Amino acid sequence: MNLPPHVTDRAFDRLAEIGADTQGQALRVAVEGGGCSGFQYEITLDAPAEDDLVLEGKGQKVVVDSVSLPFLAGATIDFSDELIGARFVIENPNASSSCGCGTSFAM
Template sequence: MTAITETSDTLQPQDALSLSESAARRINTLAQAEETPDMMLRITVSGGGCSGFQYSFAFDDKVNEDDRLFEREGAKVVVDSISLELLEGSQVDFIEDLIGSYFAINNPNASSSCGCGTSFSI
């Protein structure tokens, strides 16, 4: 299995995925809590949701052949090549506010998104 590993310092927003400082901090906190140092946040995009496409977040310890791996401050995010086409130029963020805490995608490719922020259209 091969994957391209890049750091946030070398990523260009228009052609890759980046992680905010808060997202990196939260991924590292969750990996430490699970005592799984190889744990990565996997982001996938699939058809569905109220706007056409939806984001899915899961933790994984494997990198598949068609995955791209992104890293910031030791936190790792893995995205398959098909999902990355829809996420290109996006930033993964971790939000904490009155309604809760959650990972969010700031996707410049989305022409609209639903109120819950988990689905979008292009």
């Protein structure tokens, strides 16, 4: 059995700051074909769907669809706030390589 992704407190805190839950939305993390390395992350605010894995914390939700889930097994979903910008980031142990853009990876 693959481990589900882990969501950090920083990521849940950021979702609370932007009021995702008050709009009935969750942070959707999906994996799609494309990008410079073969796969890319798609991170959006979206309403949870029936077949989503829902990860909850601090009153917030992060959802992953069933197709993306195997690509994100054991990954960490975090929020990074640095000088170059603030964004949700994914540390994925399944990625054999990644691209400088931070949203594209290979397996």
